[in-house]
Amino acid sequence: MKQRETFGSRIGFILISAGCAIGLGNVWRFPYIVGQYGGAAFIIIFLFFLVILGLPILVMEFSVGRASKKSVARSFQALEPKGSKWHFHGYIAIAGNYLLMMFYTTIAGWMAAYLFKTAAGDFAGLSAQGVAAEFAAVQADPMPQIGWMVLITALGFIVCALGVRKGLEKVSKFMMTSLLVVMVVLVIRAVTLPGAQAGIEFYLKPDFSKLMEHGLANVIFAAMGQAFFTLSVGIGSMAIFGSYLSRERRxxxxxxxxxxxxxxxxxxxxxxxxxxCFSFGVNPGEGPGLIFVTLPNIFNSMPGGQVWGIFFYIFMVFAAFSTVIAVFENILSFGMDLFGWSRRKSALINTFLMIGLALPCVLGFNLLSGFAPLGPGSTILDLENFIVSNNLLPLGSLVYLLFCTTRYGWGWEPFIAEANTGRGLMFPSKIQWYCKYVLPFIILYIFVQGYILM
Structure with missing residues (x-):
């Protein structure tokens, strides 16, 4: 039996796992949700729920991966009690990873297109209406979108085909290090803009009165949702990296x-x-259009804006691509675990499969724009995102939670033993009651509220 690949270093594991979590949810969804719900006061609530909600499930997903040394396609099968059916979630999780990439590769393609357009000066001199029209034109023309999506998909699987250490770990280290450097440069530029002080205060100075404007229950739900979704747990996207991890660290x-x-x-x-945004009098709670319409306008108004725009979209491409290659590694490993394919064969087959599966999302903005699956104005991307974010991630997290806390699954004692093997911080074993009886209801609340607020 061929020995399973492992990470070459601890930092490689941390950077690639963080790269999977660090995606458009951080740099697209997080800022506009903070903008919508009143700034720093929201961040405090978000951080609280991140610790009590997202972190325990992340530990569980890593534990299942490391104990089984398998992707989610086989990990439950390796650990479940004989005769139980937990492994059925593996097939649902496989579908979830494909679904996620069916729309994520399109958005990553938009980021690459915007980097190219900014570098080419396509936004220079355009009015606000002109910039908005440019984004509409990007979505309306299917062929360039398909081209960018194919490029992102092919490059992603090429990186994964090279192996865990030579491909995934090496590229992730470069991208994540570069991403952090670019971000620091952009932060320095942003905070030194005229009038930036008001934006910094809005972001970092808590104003709890603003929470009441939106209703505390709505704010808490938004904070729970962001804390839950930011770590990408539930469909085995993280468990795969646990399967490549040694038992040296807890x-x-x-x-x-x-x-x-x-x-x-x-x-x-x-x-x-x-x-x-505050420097140029723009509403920071505008939604996804912030990235593709608002910020190009800001760069147009900023001295040396084209250069800063290039830096910003390099950062966006790296953030998106780090998630793409992380999830592609999971997808590639399905073929290896289920069918015994070689790494390169699985990469090749999945490249063509992924391109075909991603086409409906691209065409949903043009040739299939008449199809509004979630009501007027909705797209195929919205449907795919809804299935993953509002259904598969919360319900999948619930499966991991119950699998690790009940005697009908893997069980609390084996989970704790795996999580606490090695050096480092120990997972508190005394919080079993919280994980078993409280956390499932929080996840179910998020799941149900997602439907109520549709």
Whole structure:
């Protein structure tokens, strides 16, 4: 039997796992949700829920991966009690990873297109209406979108085909290090803009009266949702990296490092976007259009804006691509675990499969734009995102939670033994009651509220 690949270093594991978590949710969703719900006061609530909600499930997913030494396709099968059916979640999780990439590769393609357009000067001299029209034109023309999506998909699987150490770990180290350097440069530029002080205060100075404007229950739900989704737990996207990990370190400390890095990037993204928005009198709670319409306008108005725009979209491409290669590694490993394919064969087959599966999302903005699956104005991307974010991630997390806490699954004692093997911070074994009886209801609340607020 061929020995399973492992990471070459601890930092490689942390950076690639953080790269999976650090995606557009950090630099796209997080800033505009903070903008919508009143700034720093929201961040405090978000951090609280990140620790009590996201972190325990992340430890559980890593534990299942490391104990089984398998992807989610086989990990439950390796650990479940004989005759039980936990392994059925493996097939649901496989579908979840494919679904996630069916729309994520399209958005990553938009980021690459915007980097190219900014470098080419396509936004220079355009009015606000002109910039908005440019984004509409990007979505309306299917062929360039398909081209960028194919490029992202092919490059992603090429990196994964090279192996864990030579491909995934090496590229992730470069991208994550570069991402952090670029972010620091952009933060320095943003906070030194005229009028940026108001944005910094809005972001970092708590104003709890603003929470009441939106209703405390709505704010708490938004904070729970962001804390839950930011770590990408539930469909085995993280478990795969646990399967490549040695038992030298305890998993709570490693999970804490990954969570901290993920949060640090999200907070830095806000320090780029809020000072810039306030400096130029733009609403920071505008939604996804912030990245593709609002920020190009800001760069147009900024001295040396084209250069800063290039830096910003390099950062966005790296953030998106780090998630793409991390999830592609999971997808590639399905073929290896289920069918015994070689790494390169699985990469080749999945490249063509992924391109075909991603086409509906691209075409949903043009040739299939008449199809509005979630009501007027919705797209195929919205449907795919809803299935993953509002269904598979919360319900999948619930499966991991119950699998690790009940005697009908893997069980609390084996989970704790795995999580606390090695050096570093120990996962507190006395919180079993919380994980078993409280956390499932929080996840179910998030799941149900997601439907109520549709």
């Amino acid at each position: 998993l709570f400390g490693e999970s804490l490092s990954i969570t901290a890095l993920d949060t640090f990037v999200a907070l830095l993204a806000g320090l780029i976007i809020f000072p810039a």
